[in-house]
Amino acid sequence: AAGVIQSPRHLIKEKRETATLKCYPIPRHDTVYWYQQGPGQDPQFLISFYEKMQSDKGSIPDRFSAQQFSDYHSELNMSSLELGDSALYFCASSLGRGPYEQYFGPGTRLTVT
Amino acid sequence: ELKVEQNPLFLSMQEGKNYTIYCNYSTTSDRLYWYRQDPGKSLESLFVLLSNGAVKQEGRLMASLDTKARLSTLHITAAVHDLSATYFCAVDMRDDKIIFGKGTRLHILP
Numbered sequence: 213a214a215g216v217i218q219s220p221r222h223l224i225k226e227k228r229e230t231a232t233l234k235c236y237p238i239p240r241h242d243t244v245y246w247y248q249q250g251p252g253q254d255p256q257f258l259i260s261f262y263e264k265m266q267s268d269k270g271s272i273p274d275r276f277s278a279q280q281f282s283d284y285h286s287e288l289n290m291s292s293l294e295l296g297d298s299a300l301y302f303c304a305s306s307l308g309r310g311p312y313e314q315y316f317g318p319g320t321r322l323t324v325t
Numbered sequence: 326e327l328k329v330e331q332n333p334l335f336l337s338m339q340e341g342k343n344y345t346i347y348c349n350y351s352t353t354s355d356r357l358y359w360y361r362q363d364p365g366k367s368l369e370s371l372f373v374l375l376s377n378g379a380v381k382q383e384g385r386l387m388a389s390l391d392t393k394a395r396l397s398t399l400h401i402t403a404a405v406h407d408l409s410a411t412y413f414c415a416v417d418m419r420d421d422k423i424i425f426g427k428g429t430r431l432h433i434l435p
Contacts, residue, residue, distance in 0.1 A: 302368065315370070316360075
């Protein structure tokens with residue numbers, strides 16, 4: 213079965229640079245979620261989209277923005293990168309918003325030097 | 326604000342032993358998840374618990390949910406080294422976000 217696809221899988225950036233992470237949900241899934249997991253930490257919810265509209269927002273820095281496109285893929289744009297942004301970024305998708313199981317992608321490991 | 330507390334956070338145990346990981350949460354929720362994560366890897370869904378009294382088993386792992394007590398347990402029977410990983414419980418907020426516990430880092434000694 214098709215799973216959530218994230219690209220790139222690994223990304224190295226310098227401080228103050230920008231980064232774009234991409235997420236392709238499971239086919240027919242219309243809801244995408246982004247989570248950030250720092251080293252040794254639990255995943256923290258950043259933002260979610262349902263039918264191309266932002267549906268909820270968590271602890272996402274103002275330097276980050278995201279959107280969902282007409283084909284339901286989503287991109288997380290990160291600017292003015294800081295060392296503390298180094299983390300695993302997970303995308304998850306579900307069929308519908310609300311209490312539907314979220315399926316997680318493999319993650320993008322971002323390292324900021 | 327929903328809080329999800331797991332304990333213990335670290336667990337080192339011998340192969341063949343049994344143990345239980347506890348997950349308490351602070352507000353009403355109808356859905357609780359258990360995930361496994363190996364170092365640097367994604368979150369692997371183990372169990373989805375939907376209702377009070379739900380019990381699910383897969384191999385040496387069994388999960389249960391008591392929504393009245395706001396408590397879920399993950400029981401490990403006759404542990405084997407391959408079960409070494411970090412286990413997260415997570416609670417559905419009934420909107421979009423899932424709130425994770427801090428995780429239990431399980432190390433099983435041969």
